[in-house]
Amino acid sequence: MRARSGGTRRFRQGATRVALMLSVVSALSLVLAVSSGCASHAIHWSRLSLVAAVDANANHPVAVDLVLSADAEMSDRLAGLSAAQWFAQRETLQALFPNRLRYIAREVVPGQTLALPRAHMTSRRANAAFVFARYGTPGVHRARIATWRGAVTVQLGPERIDVVMDR
Template identity: 50%
Template sequence: MDFVSPKGNKLAWSGISIRAASDANLNSPVALDIVMLKDEASLNMVSGLSAAKWFATRAELAKTFPQSLTYRSIEVTPGQTLRLPASEFGSVRVTAAMIFADYLTPGEHRVRVDQMQGDVLVQLGAQAFTVVPQAAN
């Protein structure tokens, strides 16, 4: 007898913390999208996009992949700190999760985060951002 197991992995995040430097995005708000991709087709389409291309095409991509692509949008101002608990993202299984940041400076401004565990820390700097896992407190 064959059993069908759900595809993808459950996220091992305890939450996402976001810290914006006082000069983040050249002293401008930063739009962030946390994107959940539930199959290889959506991953292949999105993984090579720069943040600028993601933000320009996200509505169309969501229509093209309505069952396999979801995202959560947040805007963070310079100096702001916030935390999103894991419950904000549900218990869905994903093939991949990515964060895109809409910076004024050129660059890819995307990070894949589905393999991170504990608290995921997003640090928004003047011209770019970093994402690092931290031990849950």
């Protein structure tokens, strides 16, 4: 009987160790997922409007891309690009990473207000959202949309882009 009892004790100790190791692995996986920025957000913008000032881009049309990133690594990559770099690389990036980014391209003329259809924003999830505007002047011409709810207005000024969260 003692051999059986000792065997049972060793089995319980082994099972306890395995359970502890699984708990540690699960906790580490959770920490890594959170720290790597895997969080994605459901987009609930009630409206996203592009508003070009009458003197935007020296009175020339402005190409504007809304870019949605699926993960933190892609978000970091996009955050480091100027608009000129984005427009030069967007087809390549889309081809290389079809599941990690999406973009919606529009062109706005000075004085125009353009509302993006809600169909572009419903049922979407993203880690980050950026707007790139192709101006004729040097500059970054990139803005990050910092909200996932409400109305968003992208203001295209004479030489810069601003994002306004309407309440």
